[in-house]
Amino acid sequence: MENKILRVGIIGMGRISGAHIDGLKKAEDVKIVAVCDIDEQKLNAAGDRLEIAPEYRFTDYHDLISCDIVDAVEICTPNYLHVQMACDVICAGKPVNIEKPLSDTYEKVPALLELLEKYPQPNMICFSYRFLPAVRYARKLIGEGKIGKILTVNIEYLQSGSFVEGRRMEWRFVKSKSGTGAIGDLGVHLIDMTRYLIGEITSVCARKRTFVKQRKMLDSDIIGDVTTDDYCSFLADIEGGAVANFTVTRCAHGHSNTIKYDIFGTDGVISFNLNDPWELWLCLGIEEVKTVGLHRISVPEEYLASQEQSFVDIALGRFKEEAADIKEGAVCQKIVDAVALSSDENRWIDIV
Numbered sequence: 336m337e338n339k340i341l342r343v344g345i346i347g348m349g350r351i352s353g354a355h356i357d358g359l360k361k362a363e364d365v366k367i368v369a370v371c372d373i374d375e376q377k378l379n380a381a382g383d384r385l386e387i388a389p390e391y392r393f394t395d396y397h398d399l400i401s402c403d404i405v406d407a408v409e410i411c412t413p414n415y416l417h418v419q420m421a422c423d424v425i426c427a428g429k430p431v432n433i434e435k436p437l438s439d440t441y442e443k444v445p446a447l448l449e450l451l452e453k454y455p456q457p458n459m460i461c462f463s464y465r466f467l468p469a470v471r472y473a474r475k476l477i478g479e480g481k482i483g484k485i486l487t488v489n490i491e492y493l494q495s496g497s498f499v500e501g502r503r504m505e506w507r508f509v510k511s512k513s514g515t516g517a518i519g520d521l522g523v524h525l526i527d528m529t530r531y532l533i534g535e536i537t538s539v540c541a542r543k544r545t546f547v548k549q550r551k552m553l554d555s556d557i558i559g560d561v562t563t564d565d566y567c568s569f570l571a572d573i574e575g576g577a578v579a580n581f582t583v584t585r586c587a588h589g590h591s592n593t594i595k596y597d598i599f600g601t602d603g604v605i606s607f608n609l610n611d612p613w614e615l616w617l618c619l620g621i622e623e624v625k626t627v628g629l630h631r632i633s634v635p636e637e638y639l640a641s642q643e644q645s646f647v648d649i650a651l652g653r654f655k656e657e658a659a660d661i662k663e664g665a666v667c668q669k670i671v672d673a674v675a676l677s678s679d680e681n682r683w684i685d686i687v
């Protein structure tokens with residue numbers, strides 16, 4: 336598929352599709368040619384905005400996947416649909432970009448990995464924070480050994496979405512559709528970032544909670560039970576001996592979307608808050624630790640990467656170092672499931 340325009344179809348025209356559309360509009364060598372949603376209102380709103388002809392607006396995702404003018408597919412639907420849809424795209428012989436987390440449960444994942452092994456296709460999973468300049472620059476500095484051997488990591492993902500007044504029982508609060516709550520929604524980004532920056536997570540011990548326990552159903556005022564977590568803290572062992580301390584929550588008043596990350600090594604420290612994606616706070620090397628202290632630097636401009644451009648490039652056969660693929664999504668899903676199980680069973684779980 337070298338040297339051509341990639342014609343993309345998007346399944347799921349909800350909240351996150353807006354970021355995909357914006358990213359694809361700014362990307363090179365790509366055009367959005369088809370959209371799909373079971374909700375005709377959302378489908379047509381997106382179709383109108385993108386000026387897509389009625390015959391390329393689909394309510395059945397199979398029709399979008401098999402559509403002749405679609406070269407590659409992006410999946411932006413609730414978690415429980417990702418694996419089946421990805422399998423269908425791969426069977427159609429097309430590249431696929433899947434929103435995170437890979438699935439609602441790891442149980443579904445081996446079938447997808449087997450299919451991909453048999454019928455390889457370019458693929459990506461949207462661990463969006465990998466593309467931010469602070470994260471990519473931190474990875475470079477850590478890779479160069481600038482803070483020595485990593486000892487400990489503190490990571491927080493803070494949102495307040497559980498407290499939004501009147502929020503109903505959308506799929507995120509339903510275990511059969513989402514799998515986990517804050518763990519898979521927010522925690523999976525941190526799990527990926529930790530693997531990307533530091534190394535493989537080998538074992539976890541967690542405590543999860545559901546603080547907002549009931550909500551009105553989507554289509555009636557009947558009250559139902561929330562079946563996913565909205566808070567989780569967990570410890571993780573990382574290969575090489577480091578220990579990471581994670582907190583993910585949708586119950587943090589005052590935070591709409593905050594990610595804080597501190598990495599402490601034998602020879603220094605790197606900290607960032609992704610509300611300021613162009614800044615790192617750091618001490619690099621023992622001399623700086625002793626004399627300069629923690630100081631702010633601006634990240635060089637070349638460290639910005641685009642998630643959507645990366646998918647286009649991958650689909651067109653160009654390697655992208657910063658992007659995660661389905662195999663990495665699978666590892667992260669295994670860890671998400673282990674975190675939830677660890678809390679349920681009150682014990683450490685090894686990731687095998």
Ligand SMILES: NC(=O)c1ccc[n+]([C@@H]2O[C@H](COP(=O)([O-])OP(=O)(O)OC[C@H]3O[C@@H](n4cnc5c(N)ncnc54)[C@H](O)[C@@H]3O)[C@@H](O)[C@H]2O)c1
Nearest residue numbers: 347348349350351372373374411412414434435436461463
């Ligand atoms: N990368 C990120 O940072 C990030 C951020 C937000 C959401 N997400 C992920 O994106 C996915 C979607 O989240 P969202 O917030 O956009 O949810 P959403 O509920 O706003 O949108 C989902 C859309 O999928 C549609 N849909 C449901 N079943 C369908 C089907 N069978 N065929 C076609 N369309 C179908 C729904 O009608 C809805 O419009 C989730 O997996 C979520 O975890 C990722």
